[in-house]
Amino acid sequence: MATGRTHRPATRSRGIPEATVARLPLYLRALTALSERSVPTVSSEELAAAAGVNSAKLRKDFSYLGSYGTRGVGYDVEYLVYQISRELGLTQDWPVVIVGIGNLGAALAGYGGFASRGFRVAALIDADPAMTGKPVAGIPVQHSDDLEKIIHDDGVSIGVIATPAGVAQQVCDRLVAAGVTSILNFAPTVLSVPDGVDVRKVDLSIELQILAFHEQRKAGEEAGGENAPETGAETPAAAVPPAPRSTGGGRKGPDGDVPAVMPA
Amino acid sequence: MATGRTHRPATRSRGIPEATVARLPLYLRALTALSERSVPTVSSEELAAAAGVNSAKLRKDFSYLGSYGTRGVGYDVEYLVYQISRELGLTQDWPVVIVGIGNLGAALAGYGGFASRGFRVAALIDADPAMTGKPVAGIPVQHSDDLEKIIHDDGVSIGVIATPAGVAQQVCDRLVAAGVTSILNFAPTVLSVPDGVDVRKVDLSIELQILAFHEQRKAGEEAGGENAPETGAETPAAAVPPAPRSTGGGRKGPDGDVPAVMPA
DNA sequence: ATTTGTGAACACGTTCACAGCG
DNA sequence: CGCTGTGAACGTGTTCACAAAT
Numbered sequence: 001m002a003t004g005r006t007h008r009p010a011t012r013s014r015g016i017p018e019a020t021v022a023r024l025p026l027y028l029r030a031l032t033a034l035s036e037r038s039v040p041t042v043s044s045e046e047l048a049a050a051a052g053v054n055s056a057k058l059r060k061d062f063s064y065l066g067s068y069g070t071r072g073v074g075y076d077v078e079y080l081v082y083q084i085s086r087e088l089g090l091t092q093d094w095p096v097v098i099v100g101i102g103n104l105g106a107a108l109a110g111y112g113g114f115a116s117r118g119f120r121v122a123a124l125i126d127a128d129p130a131m132t133g134k135p136v137a138g139i140p141v142q143h144s145d146d147l148e149k150i151i152h153d154d155g156v157s158i159g160v161i162a163t164p165a166g167v168a169q170q171v172c173d174r175l176v177a178a179g180v181t182s183i184l185n186f187a188p189t190v191l192s193v194p195d196g197v198d199v200r201k202v203d204l205s206i207e208l209q210i211l212a213f214h215e216q217r218k219a220g221e222e223a224g225g226e227n228a229p230e231t232g233a234e235t236p237a238a239a240v241p242p243a244p245r246s247t248g249g250g251r252k253g254p255d256g257d258v259p260a261v262m263p264a
Numbered sequence: 265m266a267t268g269r270t271h272r273p274a275t276r277s278r279g280i281p282e283a284t285v286a287r288l289p290l291y292l293r294a295l296t297a298l299s300e301r302s303v304p305t306v307s308s309e310e311l312a313a314a315a316g317v318n319s320a321k322l323r324k325d326f327s328y329l330g331s332y333g334t335r336g337v338g339y340d341v342e343y344l345v346y347q348i349s350r351e352l353g354l355t356q357d358w359p360v361v362i363v364g365i366g367n368l369g370a371a372l373a374g375y376g377g378f379a380s381r382g383f384r385v386a387a388l389i390d391a392d393p394a395m396t397g398k399p400v401a402g403i404p405v406q407h408s409d410d411l412e413k414i415i416h417d418d419g420v421s422i423g424v425i426a427t428p429a430g431v432a433q434q435v436c437d438r439l440v441a442a443g444v445t446s447i448l449n450f451a452p453t454v455l456s457v458p459d460g461v462d463v464r465k466v467d468l469s470i471e472l473q474i475l476a477f478h479e480q481r482k483a484g485e486e487a488g489g490e491n492a493p494e495t496g497a498e499t500p501a502a503a504v505p506p507a508p509r510s511t512g513g514g515r516k517g518p519d520g521d522v523p524a525v526m527p528a
Numbered sequence: 529a530t531t532t533g534t535g536a537a538c539a540c541g542t543t544c545a546c547a548g549c550g
Numbered sequence: 551c552g553c554t555g556t557g558a559a560c561g562t563g564t565t566c567a568c569a570a571a572t
């Protein structure tokens with residue numbers, strides 16, 4: 001889900017589908033757990049259950065990687081761990097910089113999942129001079145003046161942005177100019193990046209809003225039979241409901257509780 | 265992307281497509297920014313640019329909500345803000361509990377985007393007695409013994425899990441048993457929930473791994489002509505590459521650097 | 529003259545169901 | 551017989567391109 005100008009218009013590559021790539025880490029995690037318990041093989045059914053997908057999807061996914069797996073038996077856990085790790089590029093170590101060491105940046109710096117496999121926090125960067133030198137999660141914070149130098153010296157190609165939204169684009173631009181080609185954005189903004197740079201975003205409020213949508217729908221369905229677009233408004237007249245300039249009487253959405261306040 | 269047992273097998277509802285729902289918060293954010301700058305109307309082209317999508321997609325998305333917008337003119341900003349807010353259920357206030365007040369939980373508690381629109385942190389809950397009563401982001405942490413009571417008293421239907429992976433499922437089970445029907449999971453585990461409960465997950469290491477995949481691909485393409493599955497291994501012989509039990513010579517993935525170590 | 533709203537075409541993703549192999 | 555691997559069917563999401571509206 002690369003945001004910004006990153007659109008590959010129907011890449012002709014016979015590569016792995018994006019949806020599959022997004023599930024490989026899930027499989028890898030499940031497999032790693034099995035590996036730690038010294039389980040030698042798994043069936044697609046078992047592994048799928050552990051990863052929270054259905055077995056047909058899993059088999060299809062694996063078929064893009066090649067014919068690992070043995071009919072009548074299942075998949076060799078260790079072998080699959082290796083193959084998926086390799087496919088994901090986790091056999092090499094990726095140095096990562098985190099920019100913006102506020103609450104969230106600090107939490108990310110201390111997150112165990114980082115160091116676990118393939119990733120290494122190369123540097124923590126913040127614009128606040130008061131932070132410079134202060135160790136966070138055991139790593140001293142560096143000042144953003146040195147951003148370019150750090151990126152270069154450590155050969156960083158992945159950057160994590162945990163700054164306020166207002167400065168995220170500038171930080172992004174500097175990261176990209178310095179050679180970063182993959183960005184994980186926690187700031188609630190759309191980032192614009194040149195072609196060839198991947199951006200993925202993690203956005204708390206978007207996730208909550210999607211949940212709220214479904215939550216609301218549940219509340220509506222709970223009583224209604226077919227479809228109940230009625231906003232079971234707990235709050236009476238929440239906000240001033242504006243209206244567009246319109247004359248005719250064409251259908252305007254599912255009406256229901258569209259207020260009759262229609263200024264000419 | 266609800267994980268767990270939450271699969272709606274081809275919902276017949278004439279509702280809004282999931283992909284569209286996932287973009288509504290994006291539009292809403294862009295529109296809110298315009299609203300604050302007192303911009304009265306936007307064209308699909310402008311708004312799409314601001315939201316980081318293309319205009320055809322945006323118009324199609326809006327068409328599912330109804331025929332807001334005026335041909336030849338564009339969309340009324342205020343009206344659209346209201347309509348999307350209503351559709352997302354943000355005209356009512358959603359109390360949210362955050363369980364697990366470690367670094368991440370604390371960061372989430374302090375996150376501005378929470379309170380911004382529609383959401384309110386009803387309680388912070390942690391299992392550590394030493395945390396109980398301690399204010400985090402201005403809210404006193406409560407002990408997890410009281411989880412059920414808190415959920416009930418505040419009518420909470422959305423829960424955020426920011427605990428270690430090991431306890432995430434138990435926390436989830438308790439939340440669900442207490443009446444929570446939407447969960448945002450930051451713990452790196454697959455959660456199992458009964459039907460009717462929505463789970464969305466935010467997983468740092470999965471996002472990084474997806475970026476690493478593309479990053480690796482870029483490194484390969486940069487020199488190779490067609491396809492270069494060569495792992496540009498910085499690290500020599502990263503790990504012992506296992507192999508499956510196999511006799512024949514059928515194609516086994518894209519070979520390339522599949523090691524010739526094949527134990528019988 | 530613009531810009532929306534939308535059928536139709538296309539691309540992508542998922543599921544089915546079974547052939548093929550061990 | 552069991553389980554993988556995969557073509558084919560199906561469903562969802564995206565893009566195109568243009569008629570309709572103001």
